[in-house]
Amino acid sequence: MDFSDSAYDESSSMPRVVYTDQNHVFYWMDKSLHVLDLKTDKTIDIKQPENTVGYEQINHDENGKYYYLLSNDERGKTATYSEWRMDTDGSNYKKLYTFRSTKVPYQYAYGNKICVNYYLDGRERVDVIDANKGSSQNYIDLPLDD
Numbered sequence: 063m064d065f066s067d068s069a070y071d072e073s074s075s076m077p078r079v080v081y082t083d084q085n086h087v088f089y090w091m092d093k094s095l096h097v098l099d100l101k102t103d104k105t106i107d108i109k110q111p112e113n114t115v116g117y118e119q120i121n122h123d124e125n126g127k128y129y130y131l132l133s134n135d136e137r138g139k140t141a142t143y144s145e146w147r148m149d150t151d152g153s154n155y156k157k158l159y160t161f162r163s164t165k166v167p168y169q170y171a172y173g174n175k176i177c178v179n180y181y182l183d184g185r186e187r188v189d190v191i192d193a194n195k196g197s198s199q200n201y202i203d204l205p206l207d208d
Contacts (some may be wrong), residue, residue, distance in 0.1 A: 075152050081120050088120050108152040121171035128177050132169045140164050159191045
């Protein structure tokens with residue numbers, strides 16, 4: 063399969079890789095997210111959660127039990143995003159956290175903790191979400207340095 067190396071284009075029919083690990087390639091194509099298992103050569107399609115516009119990022123926990131998905135729920139100057147947990151077969155979505163950001167946020171998964179880096183009200187923030195408890199805590203709140 064050939065993959066696009068161009069900037070994000072949701073109308074493109076060429077797949078765009080969004081994440082890889084030792085056993086999987088996650089790619090965006092035809093407005094859907096797909097996971098290619100490199101061991102079995104099978105692909106699963108990850109359905110988009112209801113009321114979302116698209117995907118931003120996906121990561122997995124260290125045990126390979128869950129995927130953590132950052133979705134874009136609402137576009138605009140200040141957009142709404144959500145953090146989701148799901149099983150590795152793409153089922154059992156659970157919304158963990160929703161927030162607003164003026165720039166595209168980033169996520170990092172460490173075990174059952176997900177760090178979300180986002181921007182709001184002229185500040186850069188990092189919140190840590192506990193995926194097991196469903197709770198969050200602000201970890202960093204700094205003035206935005208342009």
